[in-house]
Amino acid sequence: xxxxxxxxxxxxxxxxxxxxxxxxxxxxxxxEFVTLLGPSGCGKTTTLRIIxxxxxxxxxxxxxxxxxxxxxPPYKRNxxxxxxxxxxxxxxxxxxxxxxxxxxxxxxxKEISKRVAEMLKLxxxxxxxxxxxxxxxxxxxxxxxxARALVNHPKVLLLDEPLGALDLKLRKEMQIELKxxxxxxxxxxxxxxxxxxxxxxxxDTVVVxxxxxxxxxxxxxxxxxxxxxxxxxxxxxxxxxxxxxxxxDRLVEIAGSQFECVDSGFGENTPVDIVIRPEDITLxxxxxxxxxxxxxxxxxxxxxxxxxxxxxxxxWIVHSTKAAEKGASVGISFTPDDIHIMHRMKDNEKxxxxxxxxx
Amino acid sequence: MKxxxxxxxxxxxxxxxxxxxxxxVAYFAFTDKDGNFTLDYVSDVAxxxxxxxxxxxxxLISTVICLLIAYxxxxxxxxxxxxxxxxxxxxxxxPMWMNFLxxxxxxxxxxxxxxxxxxxxxxxxxxxxxxxNTEGAVVLGMVYNYLxxxxxxxxxxxxxxxxxxxxxxxxxxxxxxxxxxxxxxxxSLPGVFSGITMVFVPAISTFIISRMLGGxxxxxIGDLIEMQFLGNSYNINLGAAISLVLMVIxxxxxxxxxxxGADEDGVMVM
Amino acid sequence: MKKLSKVYLALVMMFxxxxxxxxxxxxxxxxxxxxxxxxxTFDWYIKLFKNEIIMSSLVNTIxxxxxxxxxxxxxxxxxxxxxxxxxxxxRMVVLNITNFPIINPEIVTGVSLMLLFVFFAARMNFEFxxxxxxxxxxxxxxxxxILNVMPKLQQMDPFVYEAAQDLGCNxxxxxxxxxxxEIMPGVVSGFLISFTFSLDDFIISYFTCGSSMQTLxxxxxxxxxxxxxxxxxxxxxxxxxxxxxxxxxxxxLEIKSNAKEKGERR
Numbered sequence: 001x002x003x004x005x006x007x008x009x010x011x012x013x014x015x016x017x018x019x020x021x022x023x024x025x026x027x028x029x030x031x032e033f034v035t036l037l038g039p040s041g042c043g044k045t046t047t048l049r050i051i052x053x054x055x056x057x058x059x060x061x062x063x064x065x066x067x068x069x070x071x072x073p074p075y076k077r078n079x080x081x082x083x084x085x086x087x088x089x090x091x092x093x094x095x096x097x098x099x100x101x102x103x104x105x106x107x108x109x110k111e112i113s114k115r116v117a118e119m120l121k122l123x124x125x126x127x128x129x130x131x132x133x134x135x136x137x138x139x140x141x142x143x144x145x146x147a148r149a150l151v152n153h154p155k156v157l158l159l160d161e162p163l164g165a166l167d168l169k170l171r172k173e174m175q176i177e178l179k180x181x182x183x184x185x186x187x188x189x190x191x192x193x194x195x196x197x198x199x200x201x202x203x204d205t206v207v208v209x210x211x212x213x214x215x216x217x218x219x220x221x222x223x224x225x226x227x228x229x230x231x232x233x234x235x236x237x238x239x240x241x242x243x244x245x246x247x248x249d250r251l252v253e254i255a256g257s258q259f260e261c262v263d264s265g266f267g268e269n270t271p272v273d274i275v276i277r278p279e280d281i282t283l284x285x286x287x288x289x290x291x292x293x294x295x296x297x298x299x300x301x302x303x304x305x306x307x308x309x310x311x312x313x314x315x316w317i318v319h320s321t322k323a324a325e326k327g328a329s330v331g332i333s334f335t336p337d338d339i340h341i342m343h344r345m346k347d348n349e350k351x352x353x354x355x356x357x358x359x
Numbered sequence: 360m361k362x363x364x365x366x367x368x369x370x371x372x373x374x375x376x377x378x379x380x381x382x383x384v385a386y387f388a389f390t391d392k393d394g395n396f397t398l399d400y401v402s403d404v405a406x407x408x409x410x411x412x413x414x415x416x417x418x419l420i421s422t423v424i425c426l427l428i429a430y431x432x433x434x435x436x437x438x439x440x441x442x443x444x445x446x447x448x449x450x451x452x453x454p455m456w457m458n459f460l461x462x463x464x465x466x467x468x469x470x471x472x473x474x475x476x477x478x479x480x481x482x483x484x485x486x487x488x489x490x491x492n493t494e495g496a497v498v499l500g501m502v503y504n505y506l507x508x509x510x511x512x513x514x515x516x517x518x519x520x521x522x523x524x525x526x527x528x529x530x531x532x533x534x535x536x537x538x539x540x541x542x543x544x545x546x547s548l549p550g551v552f553s554g555i556t557m558v559f560v561p562a563i564s565t566f567i568i569s570r571m572l573g574g575x576x577x578x579x580i581g582d583l584i585e586m587q588f589l590g591n592s593y594n595i596n597l598g599a600a601i602s603l604v605l606m607v608i609x610x611x612x613x614x615x616x617x618x619x620g621a622d623e624d625g626v627m628v629m
Numbered sequence: 630m631k632k633l634s635k636v637y638l639a640l641v642m643m644f645x646x647x648x649x650x651x652x653x654x655x656x657x658x659x660x661x662x663x664x665x666x667x668x669x670t671f672d673w674y675i676k677l678f679k680n681e682i683i684m685s686s687l688v689n690t691i692x693x694x695x696x697x698x699x700x701x702x703x704x705x706x707x708x709x710x711x712x713x714x715x716x717x718x719x720r721m722v723v724l725n726i727t728n729f730p731i732i733n734p735e736i737v738t739g740v741s742l743m744l745l746f747v748f749f750a751a752r753m754n755f756e757f758x759x760x761x762x763x764x765x766x767x768x769x770x771x772x773x774x775i776l777n778v779m780p781k782l783q784q785m786d787p788f789v790y791e792a793a794q795d796l797g798c799n800x801x802x803x804x805x806x807x808x809x810x811e812i813m814p815g816v817v818s819g820f821l822i823s824f825t826f827s828l829d830d831f832i833i834s835y836f837t838c839g840s841s842m843q844t845l846x847x848x849x850x851x852x853x854x855x856x857x858x859x860x861x862x863x864x865x866x867x868x869x870x871x872x873x874x875x876x877x878x879x880x881x882l883e884i885k886s887n888a889k890e891k892g893e894r895r
Contacts, residue, residue, distance in 0.1 A: 052795065074794040077800055081792070089807055104806075152797070363714050365708070368704060373726055376745070376764060377727075383748060431637060449876055456829075456872040458845075460846055466648055471663060503644070504643075556732075563734070571884045589835070605737060606734070608735075
């Protein structure tokens, strides 16, 4: 139990009668990099604000290091936050921004200057001490925000979409840098993002959220390979999601044909959702596979080609390093390992997601 | 944030010194000297209808004149380069910073029978004309005092009009006159409407200008109110009733103008 | 077109400035005539400074303006912070009532306060004077402070306040260390507007000052009632000069800070 630095028990938050968080249960281990992932409005930022102390849950317990901290204001928690738009203090320069938290705690100036210098080195901003915040680039502001939080030696660092405002190249660099910092300092990072790639790249554990509920908790590999439902499958990378029928253990019917698979325990003749990743599909000659279709489009994506195959009643997305010819008739082949079977979601839940995804 | 409490002292202040006094006006308007309910004072206001009509009329004329002077001026100002523009604006606004009693007094000395204007006219064999203590003098005083209130909101709205919009109009075949009529004018309307309220409201309720430049024969609503509270005909119940009617008139006019989109930004420009 | 607009500008300027310059010129006149300059003298200025009523009302005006503007800046800034955190409906109600002294004719505000004071003066046995004047001035100043501070609060990144708390500030510390520096421009302009409005106010002071206490504008008013008095000209000249000096300084400072900003951006 003491291994968990942060524990959320049955957290419920409501705004104007609307349930923002619906019984969230989460255990975060010390020194772990945990990412809360989901579309906007899924409750991930609300969860982070509860851990940070900016919001109190309507019910449920927030535990920190085994102690209940409900109602404890942010300034009394050993947690620091990197805000979405950095929230740097515009009237202070780089040095004073980073020193802010230490000065509030009345730490001697000598110690402050030592710790600020350490931080500037950590985030590669040596020489920027006197620079005004307004004269920094987005990436540099980001680094100041991280340094300002870390200089207080928090046990947990909360990061709220910290890379959202940066351009793609800078974002990739910062992802690597954040991971480096986390490993170097050995503290817990709780990271919020809607970018699935970011989540998979950096995290030890990914928490996929939607509609105020946790959909799945697992390692990036688990989340990608074994999504528990169609939402997770769809949100993590491009997928072919089909309706299917579980005939019995290890046998499933897809688009009218029966396939062997590796899943069991769904019962007999149960409607299910099926995910097949685009890169797991191999295109073969039409007579070599049970399913097939006509190649509708071929787009070069750099590493691979993305092809749309118009099948009998389903349009397949296929990723392959080899291009098929447009208009050609092809067969669609995959192995039993590539078939991921999930419980069918209720219709109303699905609608909710699509509405949120459109935001 | 849970800092709503910070507003508490002000809320108390607001209730005691803004809300209650306004209710007092209504209370005094509807009661007699012994505190009994009566409609006498409110119905008495009707006998001053000519004064109300004159006040509205003079305020209206002044507002229109202010608009006619201010609009071209604002348009000329925004056409200047930015450095000169801010200096010119400062020069235009500078008289507003003088106490308006003094500004009005200046016209009193100019317009008098022994004043400078009559003296100059006398040199060329004209006059003397009776200029002081006329309705014309009151209108002049209103225009002089409140003109900056018309210039500023119009200018501040015009200056925000995106220059590329004007270029787009030119690109689409508007000459400068057409650009003015079809683009600048509609876009500047919010400024015009807030200018109108900022001139009309003080003009309709003034008592200084009429007292100093209009003599005794050109009483306005403001004079009437002042006389009930601090003048010879001390009668605060009647005064409250007149104030109430004035307030209703002003709020009515403001509501109508607001329908045309006068935004509150204009009022705040200082 | 260019020429026409220059002529127009010149005409408006003449209209605005000729009366003031005539006042200034005749402040140096040896006689009380308003049309003939008979000679040059500083007598009216000397008389002005020896006039105890004017001098004491000047002192009153400055004291009231300072106290009222400080009080309304504190009251109004706190109010703006609180109002900014209110829910939509109460916030709208409060802001609308706050707007009343701004949109209402000044005479109505003056009269309403006078009625309040009359009502309580009779019951609580106090007199019109310093206190009633100060209350009246704070009342018409506070709305301007609120209107100047609110937009700054709304422009402010709300997370800056949370960031301060995250870094160990309690709410009060967070306000003084982070929020106040951010909204300072609005607070300062609210203060300055309050101060100038208080200095300049005649109508509301006129109804709330009673007979024992006079501010400068009230004194000026009673002087203009006595018609011919070149001391007023002298006073106008001095006020005009003060205004010019202040505005020029303000403009120069603005130009400098603009230039500095441009330089920094480079």
